[in-house]
Structure formats: structure tokens, C-alpha cells
Amino acid sequence: MKELTKAEEEIMQVLWDLESAFVKDIIAQLPEPKPAYNTVSTIVRILDKKGFVGHTAHGQSHRYHPLVSKAEYTKHFMKGFVGKYFRGSFQQMVSFFTKEEDLSLSELEELLVELKSKEAKQ
16 A cells, blocks of 8 residues: 555545545545645546546536545555655654653543553453
8 A cells, every 4th residue: 555645645534434426525624725626636646546546427427426535445454654754663653652742641541541542452
């Protein structure tokens, strides 16, 4: 799976939220200043070619829908991120964010509970 550009990811975030949409629906969800219709249409077609979205024809327009779930992409992205910046160590990543973001004891406990829960399911 390829990594999304910033613009592609912004479009995918909208499509994940809407589940399916025409280009005009996507534009309506984007922050000001709104990009041009042709810009969004081009990005969506690129995402279609990359296999991130599919479409259904409605006359001369298309309704687009995600083919890759947000969870699927997040998992792929995080593995790459951790590999690139933390030598593949999630422990180093958590340690980094604990120091940088000054996590509270309750936030760390929540992480520990979540990790233990996941470990128990495996």
C-alpha cells in the first residue's frame, strides 16, 4: 500500500467520514478556502487509480467510496512511521511521546489497560 500525500489524505478523511460522495460533497466538507472542483476531482481520480477509492457512475458524474478502510490505512501508516522514526520500536515511540507530550499518569494507565486487553485477546 502506498502512502498518501497530504492532499490525498485530506480527501480520504472526508470519504471515510461520508462513506460515499460526489466531488461536490467532498468539497463541501473541506475547510476554507475551498479548493477548486477540478483540483479535488483530479485528486479523487488519482486515489481511484491508486486503488484507494472506487466509484459508481451516475450519468456523467461519479459517486466515490473508499476501498481501503481508515483502520487499514492507519495500521499501514503507523508501521511505516514507527519503522522510519523509531527503528520499528513501538516502545521507543511511546517513550518519545510520553516525554514530549507530558502524558499524565491516567493517560499512561489507559494505554497500559488497552495494551493488556489487546495482549489478552491474542
